[in-house]
Each structure stands twice: as structure tokens, then as C-alpha cells.
Amino acid sequence: MSGQGSGGNVIAALCNIFFPGLGQLVQGRILSALIFAIIVFGGYALWFLLIPAIVAGIFHIWAIIDAAKYTPPRY
Structure with a gap:
């Protein structure tokens, strides 16, 4: 990916709208994808408690x- 505002980032953001963490997974950031998915789905599963x-x-x-x-790190 070429950086912020690139087509890849737009696709990743659109993926996140429908499935939290999928955009980070598309970008190759597995740990952040798992963290976002677990927190968001866990919180939505506890919707009746309001705060989560x-x-x-x-x-x-x-x-x-x-x-x-x-923006990916430059080596």
C-alpha cells in the first residue's frame, strides 16, 4: 500500500464498516485485527448492558x- 488515502486504505476502511477488524486483516495487521474484532463483537454481544x-x-x-x-512502516 502506498500510504494514507490510498485505494487500499479506502478498501480496508470499507471492510471495517461491515466486519470490524477485517480492514486491519486486509492490511496484514493480524494482532490489531483480532483485538478490534474481539472488543467490538464482545461489546455488541453484551448490548443489553449499555456500557459495553x-x-x-x-x-x-x-x-x-x-x-x-x-501508513506502513518504512524500512
């Missing part, structure tokens, strides 16, 4: 923004 659902919503938005703004 709010935290999950915040992490869901964070995952989308993280995928859109990701």
Missing part, C-alpha cells in the same frame, strides 16, 4: 479510522 455496547461502538469507529489512516 457504547465502548464497542467507539472501538468500531476507531477501527474504521485506524484502517483509513494507516
Whole structure:
């Protein structure tokens, strides 16, 4: 991927809208994909407790923004 705003980042952000963590997985960041997916799905599963659902919503938005703004490290 060429960097922030590239087509790959847009695709990754769109993937995150439908499945949290998928965008990070598309970018090759497995650990962050797992963390986002576990927190978001766990929070949404506990929707009846309200606070975990709010935290999950915040992490869901964070995952989308993280995928859109990701720039790979330069070696």
C-alpha cells in the first residue's frame, strides 16, 4: 500500500464498516485485527448492558479510522 488515502486504505476502511477488524486483516495487521474484532463483537454481544455496547461502538469507529489512516512502516 502506498500510504494514507490510498485505494487500499479506502478498501480496508470499507471492510471495517461491515466486519470490524477485517480492514486491519486486509492490511496484514493480524494482532490489531483480532483485538478490534474481539472488543467490538464482545461489546455488541453484551448490548443489553449499555456500557459495553457504547465502548464497542467507539472501538468500531476507531477501527474504521485506524484502517483509513494507516501508513506502513518504512524500512
